[in-house]
Amino acid sequence: MxxxxxxxxxxxxxxxxxxxxxxxxxxxxxxxxxxxATGHALDxxxxxxxxxxxxxxxxxxxxxxxxxAHLAANTVxxxxxxxxxxxxxxxxxxxxxxxxxVVDGLGVWLIAPDRTNTAGASGVIxxxxxxxxxxxxxxxxxxxxxxxxLVAAVWGGSILAGLAPTQTGVSWQGHLLGLLAGVAAAYxxxxxxxxxxxxxxxx
Numbered sequence: 671m672x673x674x675x676x677x678x679x680x681x682x683x684x685x686x687x688x689x690x691x692x693x694x695x696x697x698x699x700x701x702x703x704x705x706x707a708t709g710h711a712l713d714x715x716x717x718x719x720x721x722x723x724x725x726x727x728x729x730x731x732x733x734x735x736x737x738x739a740h741l742a743a744n745t746v747x748x749x750x751x752x753x754x755x756x757x758x759x760x761x762x763x764x765x766x767x768x769x770x771x772v773v774d775g776l777g778v779w780l781i782a783p784d785r786t787n788t789a790g791a792s793g794v795i796x797x798x799x800x801x802x803x804x805x806x807x808x809x810x811x812x813x814x815x816x817x818x819x820l821v822a823a824v825w826g827g828s829i830l831a832g833l834a835p836t837q838t839g840v841s842w843q844g845h846l847l848g849l850l851a852g853v854a855a856a857y858x859x860x861x862x863x864x865x866x867x868x869x870x871x872x873x
Contacts, residue, residue: 687756687763691749698748698791701733702741710736716789717775719782728775734789744791747825751798754817758805758861766855770797770848777847788841792832793848799829800852808860 678686705712715730735741756763774793782788802821806814831837832845 683757683759686760687753690756690760690763691752694752695745695749698733698735698741698745702735702738705734706738713787713789716787717778717782718787719779719784724779725776728779729771731775731778731789732771732791732794735791736789740790744795747795747828748791748798751795751802751821751825754821755798755802758814762859762861766801766852766859767794767797769855769858770794770801770851773851773854774844774848777851778841778844781843781847782841786841788844790841790844792841793844793851796829796832796845796848797852797855799825800849801856802852803856804853805856805860808856809862 701712712734713736715727715734716736717727717731718724735744752763752767755766771794774797778788778793799821802814803818806812806816806818829845829849832840833842833849835842
């Protein structure tokens, strides 16, 4: 069903969501090319905990990766989970991502182990997983519930593995904080529950 008031059909939404996520992923790869070309100068934009000067890196850290293998591991889940989340509206999607990035980055700054440097899009990925997992239930939307079930079936095992504190070289703190931020975003940015005869708001 198309939302004629907003002037966006389902195909329009899908196209816009796809373009946004392709542009996001392209930016990440471009940044990693620059990082490698400059001798990994961008790695300094990761978050080192409890240093006040590192607070400026809370947002940039989500766009920096430690090598192409790190970035490649994040590319497909970010692309697909971001696409699914953006289908419900780009404005809300950007607000959700902003909340996840800020909460995750600040949380890492507060609780990450000393002498660590944390960066990467995995916090956003875990956040989008959490958002998609619960938003359909929060808003009582059948398609949203189905999306949550699908992402749980496809990525649930990987998400649980990423939360294990026993992994070395992985910020399970960032993963957990991202997941919790995504769940919170599903409540903060929830849309009104639709009732028979109600008018859908502009996304």
